[in-house]
Amino acid sequence: MIPQKDWVRDLVIYQIYPRSFFDSNGDGVGDLPGVIAKLDYLSQLGVNALWLSPFFASPNDDNGYDISDYRAILPEFGTMADCDELIRQCHARGMKFILDLVVNHSSDEHEWFRKSVKREAPYTDYYYWRDPVDGHAPNNWASCFGGSAWEFNEERGQYYLHYFSKKQPDLNWSCPALKAEIHELIRWWKARGVDGLRIDAISYLDKPADFPDAEGAPMPDGYVFPSLLTGRPGTHAYLHELNEKLFTPLNLMTVGEVSLRCDAELADYVSDERAEFDMAIPFLPPIAEYGQHVPTMLRDRLKTRYDVVPGGWWAQFMSNHDKPRQVSFFGNDGEFREVCAKALALVNHLSPGTPFVYQGEELGMTSIHLSSIDQYDDIGTHNDYRQRLLAGDSPEAAFKFAADLSRDNARTPMQWNASANAGFTTGTPWLKVNPNYVDINAEAQTSDPLSVFHFYRRLIALRGAHPALKNGDLQMLDGGNADVIAFSRTAGGETLTLAANLSDAPHAAPQGLTGEILLQSHERESGFDGVTLRPWEAVLFAAKG
Numbered sequence: 001m002i003p004q005k006d007w008v009r010d011l012v013i014y015q016i017y018p019r020s021f022f023d024s025n026g027d028g029v030g031d032l033p034g035v036i037a038k039l040d041y042l043s044q045l046g047v048n049a050l051w052l053s054p055f056f057a058s059p060n061d062d063n064g065y066d067i068s069d070y071r072a073i074l075p076e077f078g079t080m081a082d083c084d085e086l087i088r089q090c091h092a093r094g095m096k097f098i099l100d101l102v103v104n105h106s107s108d109e110h111e112w113f114r115k116s117v118k119r120e121a122p123y124t125d126y127y128y129w130r131d132p133v134d135g136h137a138p139n140n141w142a143s144c145f146g147g148s149a150w151e152f153n154e155e156r157g158q159y160y161l162h163y164f165s166k167k168q169p170d171l172n173w174s175c176p177a178l179k180a181e182i183h184e185l186i187r188w189w190k191a192r193g194v195d196g197l198r199i200d201a202i203s204y205l206d207k208p209a210d211f212p213d214a215e216g217a218p219m220p221d222g223y224v225f226p227s228l229l230t231g232r233p234g235t236h237a238y239l240h241e242l243n244e245k246l247f248t249p250l251n252l253m254t255v256g257e258v259s260l261r262c263d264a265e266l267a268d269y270v271s272d273e274r275a276e277f278d279m280a281i282p283f284l285p286p287i288a289e290y291g292q293h294v295p296t297m298l299r300d301r302l303k304t305r306y307d308v309v310p311g312g313w314w315a316q317f318m319s320n321h322d323k324p325r326q327v328s329f330f331g332n333d334g335e336f337r338e339v340c341a342k343a344l345a346l347v348n349h350l351s352p353g354t355p356f357v358y359q360g361e362e363l364g365m366t367s368i369h370l371s372s373i374d375q376y377d378d379i380g381t382h383n384d385y386r387q388r389l390l391a392g393d394s395p396e397a398a399f400k401f402a403a404d405l406s407r408d409n410a411r412t413p414m415q416w417n418a419s420a421n422a423g424f425t426t427g428t429p430w431l432k433v434n435p436n437y438v439d440i441n442a443e444a445q446t447s448d449p450l451s452v453f454h455f456y457r458r459l460i461a462l463r464g465a466h467p468a469l470k471n472g473d474l475q476m477l478d479g480g481n482a483d484v485i486a487f488s489r490t491a492g493g494e495t496l497t498l499a500a501n502l503s504d505a506p507h508a509a510p511q512g513l514t515g516e517i518l519l520q521s522h523e524r525e526s527g528f529d530g531v532t533l534r535p536w537e538a539v540l541f542a543a544k545g
């Protein structure tokens, strides 16, 4: 068994989507100097690790998740000197720096792909190339962004596999030279000071040699998602090897983004015996959560995941760059926005594992309502719209669906202050700013002690003071109502209990809540009355013994 890196369990990780964080030079695009400029804000919040979505050279077909040079910075984002400086300044503030490693696929504009097209050694087999079968693609697999997962390349006279967009060809890990390149790449970034890796779409590395047709219901465009691609034994072998050769010896923290067919598969990536990742981000497309009864979904998830993962450690997040904003998607972004943001934060940070905060979540930022499909940038949103039209939806219904689930909801620029463009840029922002920035912004909230920002700050600070938050066992409690989620965490003679009403209606509070109140969502009003949980009222108790 490989020993735990003990520092990993002290992290609270803040995710930055660099394109939308802060623009330092007025070109409308956030950048690395912009991140440096805001490090004091992040220190004040109290997070101790930053994960930046990709900032490498990229043609931006999927906003940086299509990398054309893993050792170069996208000029819009700055220079390698800026990156070095950012890492240095993070370390000077006691923050870890986490890189987004996207190695299931590269960009088709990567030199490796260009040379692979020409069958130049050693790049010939760096990607999955197959001859046409009866003049068609080798199988029926769907790509995540629509259409076939295969694209014909005229020059090479073969199809290549792209599980994501056709500008994101899958890298062939069974090619030893390619695998060695990736190992070398990890060493290279470690040497630059990187402390950890968030590893993108990593449950698909190994592919079946015979590429069988996928079974299951086709997408409206006729292709079928290959669920057989997820979590294959060969993938786990690659991950275990990475851990043994790199992650553990280099003391690199790792969080893998993994697709699961069922929650039990989570253990395959994070249990100590497997020695693969320190933790995992279970990926679910927003459609899987759309229209669900949120408290039930969260409760069931917590229960099953805690049962299957010994010690109960995984990435705790409600938001990221692939999901709508949590207050809008899981809660109430109108009348109850502020208390809802606080209640959801409590549920997330009290759950076992490492809490993640996605930029703007600490302000209770909301999803955006744009008026037409061409105002959306996200490749996934355009695909959702097309698929719904093919399925027979009216343009209005297709648009509503695509907009509700759009990843752009989380990608609108960070709201810094009430000046033009939310203080994000002095130029024209690459994506529209949410007009509610006038009311919801960092400047207003840092100067208001009862804001969502200060609530997050206090919540994050509690982690250092209460070991139960880090190491506590989880016990689910009966909230007495389907809309109320209640659980406790116990360690070192202390029990922390959370009761949270995740709905717009008042409900009777669960029986037997005792202890000192550490935090409560309704800070602007009178405190918890011991009888009723108001809409989105969440209360955290601490009891000794």
Ligand code: GLC
Binding pocket: 062, 065, 066, 102, 164, 200, 201, 257, 283, 321, 322
């Ligand atoms: C991951 C990323 C997502 C990206 C995809 C392909 O799911 O989080 O943004 O589109 O992988 O790289």
Ligand code: CA
Binding pocket: 023, 024, 025, 026, 027, 028, 029, 030, 031, 076
């Ligand atoms: Ca810029």
